[in-house]
Structures are given as C-alpha cells and as structure tokens.
Amino acid sequence: MATTDLTQDNFQKTLDESDILFIDFWADWCGPCKQFAPVYSAASEQHPEIIFGKVDTEAQQELAAAANISSIPTIMAFRENVLVFSQPGALNAEQLDEVIGAVKGLDMEEVHKQVAEQGNEEEQSPQG
Numbered sequence: 001m002a003t004t005d006l007t008q009d010n011f012q013k014t015l016d017e018s019d020i021l022f023i024d025f026w027a028d029w030c031g032p033c034k035q036f037a038p039v040y041s042a043a044s045e046q047h048p049e050i051i052f053g054k055v056d057t058e059a060q061q062e063l064a065a066a067a068n069i070s071s072i073p074t075i076m077a078f079r080e081n082v083l084v085f086s087q088p089g090a091l092n093a094e095q096l097d098e099v100i101g102a103v104k105g106l107d108m109e110e111v112h113k114q115v116a117e118q119g120n121e122e123e124q125s126p127q128g
Contacts, residue, residue: 003044006053008063015078018051020103025055025064025074033073036090043096050100077103082111 006014006023015021024040026033044052057064057072067076071088077099078084084103091099 003041003052003054006055006063007060011053011055011063014051014053015081018078019080020050021053021078022050022100022103023053023055023067023076023078025057025067025069025072025076027057027072029058030072032090036073039091039093039096042093043100047100050104075099079103079106080108080112082108082115084111 003024004010004014022040022043024033024036026037040052040054044050055063055067057069067074073090074086074088075091075096076083076086084106085099
C-alpha cells in the first residue's frame with residue numbers, strides 16, 4: 001500500500017481507524033527526509049496491513065506543532081491509538097524493519113494497562 005498524506009482534516013480519522021499507523025514528518029527542503037522517503041515508501045509496500053502516513057511539516061504546520069516536532073524527519077508509530085514510538089532522524093531499511101517488528105509485537109493489553117496506570121498516577125499526584 002502506498003503512503004497516505006495526512007492533513008489537519010484527515011489525521012484524527014486516520015489515527016482512529018488504524019490498528020497501526022506510522023507517520024513520517026518531513027519537508028521538501030530537508031535532505032535527510034528525501035533520503036528516507038524511498039525507504040519509507042518501500043516499507044509501506046512490504047507491510048500493507050499498516051497505514052504509513054506522511055505529514056508535510058511546511059503545509060501542515062499546526063499538525064507538526066501539535067505533535068511537538070522540532071526536528072525532521074521524525075518517525076512516529078501509533079498502535080491502537082497509543083503513541084508507542086517517536087524518534088527524530090532518518091532510519092535505514094533494517095532499522096525501520098526492526099521498529100515495525102517491535103510495534104507489531106507489542107502486547108497491547110499490557111500497553112493499555114500501563115497507560116491507564118500512568119493516568120491514575122497523574123490524577124493522584126499532589127497539586128501544589
């Protein structure tokens with residue numbers, strides 16, 4: 001499957017409807033982004049069960065700001081609507097495959113449990 005251009009209009013819907021969503025934050029002027037693009041595109045073809053999105057940080061500045069992008073390329077991975085990976089810098093094909101394998105292999109029951117526990121800890125922390 002080819003990559004999907006993500007915008008302010010379709011980002012949340014794509015995230016909500018994806019079991020696994022990888023996102024490449026990039027810009028046209030970014031050399032490392034251009035070097036990473038073919039690697040990312042090839043991975044999207046090898047893993048049709050995963051949605052591979054791309055966010056043009058120049059055209060989608062609000063989206064990039066909401067994701068706290070300060071360096072590009074930045075790769076993020078969401079699984080069941082939970083951010084499970086975020087790293088600035090281009091990956092080579094082997095590194096990207098390792099990340100894909102790790103994200104696919106996550107015990108999401110455990111991840112959701114940890115997220116819930118973190119939320120409870122934050123609610124219970126003393127204010128002041």
